[in-house]
Amino acid sequence: MLDRENTGLIVVDVQGKLARLVHDSDVLIANTVKLVKGAQALGLPIVLVEQNPERLGSTVDELQALLTGNPAIPKFTFDACKAPAFLEAIKHANVTTWLICGIEAHICVYQTAQHLHQLGCTVELVQDCVSSRAPENTCLAISKLSSKGIGITGLEMCLYELVEDCRADGFKTVLGLVK
Template sequence: MIRREDTGLLVIDIQGRLAQIVHESEQMLANTANLINGARLLQLPVLWLEQNPERLGSTTASLAELLAPAEPITKYTFDACKEPSFVEAVRRTKVSTWLVCGVETHICVYQTVMHLKKLGYDVELVCDCVSSRTLFNKQLAMEKMAARGIGMTSVEMCLYELVVDCRAGEFRDLLKIVR
């Protein structure tokens, strides 16, 4: 079970035209907005990445607005853990578990998730907040990650897990997000 006090959210490369052409992009973007809103409500540390923004464009405006005032971490490697500023930002959060969402599931998400695990972090892939240009590549990446010990979750599942109790002060606001 994930715990609020040691969990953070990582948003990977939901940017430019790519965010619009991945499989079921509208639903993935809506789910990701709910996840970010839930993470903010629960005061989780949130990090976000942009892959080569000069070429791929900025984070989708609706998500960037939710992620502000923080700034994205720019990367050029597919595996974000090869970017020293990202690894330092991860370490500064002092969390041990990362909820991960983003695109593309089989490239940047997969490589970053596997490296985070290698660095000793627990990782939960938020499956309804990841996508690839093809469903096949998304499914293949999810199967491969699951086989290698990466947890699988959904927006609702992880947010309810984090809030724990229907008497929690944030619960009513959380309901507004997930419904």
């Protein structure tokens, strides 16, 4: 079970034109917005990364508006763990469980999740908050990550696990997001 005291969120490369080209991009962006809002309501640390932002553009406006206090960490390797600033942000967050979402599922999300797992973190892929240009690549990423010990969760499932109790702070916000 996820524990809100020990869980953070990583948002990978939901940026530029690519964010609009992935399969079901409107659903991906809307779900990721809900996930970020839920994470914020529950007080989770959030780490935002962008792949080569000068070439691919910045995080989409819908997310950027929510993440003004979370400056994007630029990266050039597909695996965010190879960017020292990312590793520092992960360490500074002081949690060992990470929800991960973003694009492309089979490239940057996959490689980052794998590396975090190898570093000893518990990682859960939020399957309805990841996508790739081709849906079969998203399925491949989910299948391969699952076979390698990465947890698979969904937007609603992870938020309810984290809130845990209908009397808890953040419950009404979570309920409003998933209704």
